[in-house]
Amino acid sequence: MSQRVPVEKKVMVLGDTPEAGRVAHDLLGLGYLVHWVSFEDTPIRTSFANSARDNQSREAELAKLADARLAFYGDCNLVALEGDVGQFTARLRRDGEMLSLDAAALVVATGNERYYPAERYKLSLSSNVLTVSQIQRQLDAVRGAGAALPHRHERILVMLDLGGETARETATETLRLAIRLREEWRGEVYAFYQNLKVDTPGYERLTREMREKGVVFCRYAEPQITVDEKGIAVAYVEGTVRGELLVLPEAVRPREGTAELAALLRVRVGEDGYFQDINIHHYRPGLSVRKGIYFAGRCHLDVAGDEALSDAALAAANIDALLGEGFLEPEAVIAHVDSYKCIRCLTCIRTCPHAAVELADYQAVTDGDGLPVRSAVTAARVVDLACRGCGACLANCPVRAIELVGQQLPAWMLAKDNPQEISQP
Amino acid sequence: MTEGNKIVLLGCAHSAGEVVADLAARGLALPAHVEWVSVPCGSTIDELLMLRAFESGAGQVMVLACYNGACRSVDGSLWAEKRARAARALLEEAGIAGWRLQFCNIAPNMAADLPQWIEEFREPVVAEESK
Numbered sequence: 001m002s003q004r005v006p007v008e009k010k011v012m013v014l015g016d017t018p019e020a021g022r023v024a025h026d027l028l029g030l031g032y033l034v035h036w037v038s039f040e041d042t043p044i045r046t047s048f049a050n051s052a053r054d055n056q057s058r059e060a061e062l063a064k065l066a067d068a069r070l071a072f073y074g075d076c077n078l079v080a081l082e083g084d085v086g087q088f089t090a091r092l093r094r095d096g097e098m099l100s101l102d103a104a105a106l107v108v109a110t111g112n113e114r115y116y117p118a119e120r121y122k123l124s125l126s127s128n129v130l131t132v133s134q135i136q137r138q139l140d141a142v143r144g145a146g147a148a149l150p151h152r153h154e155r156i157l158v159m160l161d162l163g164g165e166t167a168r169e170t171a172t173e174t175l176r177l178a179i180r181l182r183e184e185w186r187g188e189v190y191a192f193y194q195n196l197k198v199d200t201p202g203y204e205r206l207t208r209e210m211r212e213k214g215v216v217f218c219r220y221a222e223p224q225i226t227v228d229e230k231g232i233a234v235a236y237v238e239g240t241v242r243g244e245l246l247v248l249p250e251a252v253r254p255r256e257g258t259a260e261l262a263a264l265l266r267v268r269v270g271e272d273g274y275f276q277d278i279n280i281h282h283y284r285p286g287l288s289v290r291k292g293i294y295f296a297g298r299c300h301l302d303v304a305g306d307e308a309l310s311d312a313a314l315a316a317a318n319i320d321a322l323l324g325e326g327f328l329e330p331e332a333v334i335a336h337v338d339s340y341k342c343i344r345c346l347t348c349i350r351t352c353p354h355a356a357v358e359l360a361d362y363q364a365v366t367d368g369d370g371l372p373v374r375s376a377v378t379a380a381r382v383v384d385l386a387c388r389g390c391g392a393c394l395a396n397c398p399v400r401a402i403e404l405v406g407q408q409l410p411a412w413m414l415a416k417d418n419p420q421e422i423s424q425p
Numbered sequence: 426m427t428e429g430n431k432i433v434l435l436g437c438a439h440s441a442g443e444v445v446a447d448l449a450a451r452g453l454a455l456p457a458h459v460e461w462v463s464v465p466c467g468s469t470i471d472e473l474l475m476l477r478a479f480e481s482g483a484g485q486v487m488v489l490a491c492y493n494g495a496c497r498s499v500d501g502s503l504w505a506e507k508r509a510r511a512a513r514a515l516l517e518e519a520g521i522a523g524w525r526l527q528f529c530n531i532a533p534n535m536a537a538d539l540p541q542w543i544e545e546f547r548e549p550v551v552a553e554e555s556k
Contacts, residue, residue, distance in 0.1 A: 268499065278497060289499055333465050353468075353499040390498035391469025395508070404469065410462060412481035413474060 004327040005385060007086045011319055012037060012103035014078070014261075017111035018305070019297030019312035026316035028069055030324075035101050037073045037092065039110070039257075073099070081106075081265055084356065084386040085292030086328045104328075105319050108265070108275060108288075109296040109312060110255050112169075117251040120163035129227055129246045132174050139180055149185055154244035156187040157232055161194035162223075162248065168200050170249040172304035175206050177247065182213050189215045190241055192223070192234065200304050255299065266355040267293055275300040286315045290355050291386050294318055333389035333406040335382045341401030342379035348393035348402060349380060356386035357393060430458050430550070432543060433478040435470050436489035436531070437505075438463045439497050443533035444489075451536070459543060466498045467491065467505030475512040475526060485525045487546060489539075492530045502530060524549065 009032045013020050016038040024034045076092040076099070083089045088106055092099040116131055123129055130138075138150060158178050160166045166174070181187045191210065196217075198204040211217070220236035225246070232246040254273035262269045267288040270276035275295045278287045285301070286294050296315035297308035322328070337348070339362040348357045360381035365374040382393070382402075394402040434455075436442060442463045448455065455461055460483070464470055467490030478486045490496070490505035509528035517523045527546055531539065 278499070353501075388498060390466035390501060391464065392466065392498055392501065392504065395469050395471035395504065404465065407465065408463075410460070410481075413462070413477050 003384070004329050005086060006327050007104045007323055008102075009033060009323055009326070010035070010103050011323075012088065012090060012101060012106045013109060014039070014107065015109035015111060015299065017109050017297060017299075017308075019111065019308045020107070020109035022309045022312035023107045023109055023296050023316050024070060026313055027319065030316070030320050032069070032319075032323075034070045035073065035103060036070060037076050037078070037090070037101070039076060039078065073101070078261070078264055084383045085290070085322075086385055088292065104323050105292040105294065106265070107294045107296050107315050107319065108261070108267075108299055109315070110258070110261065110299045111308075112252040112274070112298045113255045114170075114250045114252055116248075117163070120251070121248060122163065123225065123227065123246075123248065126227065128232060128244060129248065132170065132177050132247060132249045135177060135181070135247055136173075139177075139184060151181075151187060151245050152185050154185070154187055155190070155242070156181050156185070156245045156247060157190050157192065157234055157241065157243040158247045159192045159223075159225075159234075160196070160249065161192075165195055166249050167252045168197075168302050168304045169252055169298065169308075172200060172203065172206070174247070174249040175203075175210060178215050179206075179210055179213055181247075182210075182215055187245075188243075190218055190234075190243065191215050192218050192220050192236070194220060201307060201310075203304075252298070252302075258299070265293055266290060286311065286318055289353055291388065292322065328385050330384040330387065331389050333404050334384055334387040335389065335391065335393050335402050336405045337380045337382055337393075338401045338403070339377050339379035339381070340374065341399050342377075343399050343401070344379060345398060346380070347396050347398060348382075351392050351396045353390065353392055354386060354388050356383050356388070357381070358383060431481075431483045432459045432485045432487060432546065433481075433483040434459060434461045434487050434489060434543075435464060435474060435478065436461070436487075437467045437491055437496075437501065438465055440491040440495070440531050440533050440535075441489035441539075444531060444536050444539050447533070447536040448539065453536075453540065455540075456543065466501040467496065468498055468501035470505045470508060472508050472512040472515060475509065476515065479516070479521065479525075484550060485527070485546060487542070488526070488528045489531045490528070492532055495532065506530075 011027050011032050012035045013024050014037050020036065024036050027034050073092065073094065076094045078090060079093050080091040081088060086104050088103050090101045092101060116125065118124060125131065158174055160171055160174060178189050178191050182189050198207060218236065224235040226233045231242055231244045233240055233242050258273060259269050262275060267290055268276040277285055277295065277300055278289050286296060288295060294315045296312040301311060303311060357380055359378060362377050362379060364372060364376040367373050389404060391404050394404060445461050470488055475486050475488065488505055488509045490502040493502050496502045506528050509526060513523040513526045516526055529542060
């Protein structure tokens with residue numbers, strides 16, 4: 001078909017996370033060119049609490065991907081995103097220099113942010129109240145140096161869901177840690193929970209393994225936690241459990257600057273502050289409202305680490321479904337603006353949920369003899385490839401300058417815009 | 426089908442369209458007095474479209490859009506609901522009972538519900554006819 005627009009298999013991946021690495025990895029495997037852009041130390045900040053781990057995996061991924069088709073841009077600041085699906089142009093600033101990158105599609109994999117929710121837990125950290133990552137560091141240090149085990153044979157209390165449900169990501173890490181505490185410190189481990197959902201892949205197997213290894217599960221409702229020099233006491237419905245160490249998971253929240261990044265990319269942020277997927281009808285998570293922009297991993301989902309990686313693989317698959325053929329085609333039904341009816345009120349630009357309408361300069365039209373048919377005009381224009389044909393612009397247009405091309409409507413619904421054609425009573 | 430008995434279903438292709446296709450696949454076609462009009466999204470259903478349905482001889486119009494938050498184009502169902510309300514006000518201004526225009530949220534897996542809704546929607550008309 002003549003409407004086919006060839007596209008380059010070039011994708012931009014935003015973020016400094018394991019899932020960004022997975023997207024890049026999968027796309028390279030499929031023969032794509034990848035621009036991997038990281039925002040670290042820029043106004044759109046990355047402040048991963050676990051940046052050491054992320055950087056490690058990034059280095060590992062990068063080493064694996066040492067390939068001419070991958071270009072990594074660190075410490076960049078995204079200033080603007082121009083264009084639409086098939087021909088995005090990102091303007092980046094790095095060390096005071098401006099940089100332009102072209103890409104046919106874009107994946108946002110900026111991840112989330114860790115923090116210690118002191119307000120929610122109503123507990124401050126001390127020598128016997130520690131977070132999961134603090135314990136993990138202790139465990140790893142011991143493993144490396146062969147040093148003395150600080151909490152060997154102690155009773156350790158692991159507390160999930162304190163003051164609200166724990167996110168899947170940190171809950172999974174906490175349960176894995178409970179197993180390690182049991183095995184490496186030979187501790188007596190009590191796992192407190194309120195609502196243990198096993199809807200994460202591997203979660204049920206994990207809890208079963210914990211039971212088999214002797215972790216005691218305690219369900220609580222309203223716990224009374226006292227921390228003193230003797231240790232920790234948790235009083236709950238079944239009685240009081242005393243322990244030497246209390247382990248609390250960290251919480252996750254949307255990464256700082258998510259709303260600003262969403263505004264730049266013209267995609268949506270949900271009420272929870274994370275990037276928001278488009279609907280549920282065609283079950284393909286990770287689609288943004290804009291064609292050609294995808295989300296991957298923890299920047300839009302509450303998922304544990306492994307699942308974030310599978311979500312990243314899905315984003316790569318979605319991109320291949322879009323660009324794999326090497327060309328793009330507009331959808332069967334798309335909106336079209338009559339530039340002469342348009343009054344440039346910008347209503348369509350504001351209402352288009354897919355950011356597919358722009359203001360454009362239309363060329364003058366002349367007939368065969370060079371006589372003017374239409375003069376040059378500035379009016380709204382629908383970007384054919386970005387339009388999803390919903391018709392929101394058409395219903396909102398105050399002068400009815402927009403129509404849906406390819407839409408089949410019964411005859412009685414059409415051709416009555418001219419009042420003279422409407423039959424008189 | 427007598428003029429005025431016609432029910433026009435104006436529905437989003439992604440939800441109501443799936444339902445109609447589902448019904449057809451099960452051999453449960455819509456009744457003869459029901460005309461199905463598919464639009465790409467609830468957000469394209471404006472007052473004019475609903476009024477034209479009445480103009481074309483429909484006695485009742487049912488507007489079907491996705492559930493809020495399930496729209497492929499974000500706010501389509503909200504637009505449709507708002508415009509159905511406006512169109513109902515216009516109808517009442519013109520002396521046509523507002524209940525003749527109904528708005529419903531529907532999901533693609535609700536094939537069992539639609540025929541029942543149509544049946545219930547028709548009840549006042551049937552009662553009027555039998556008088």
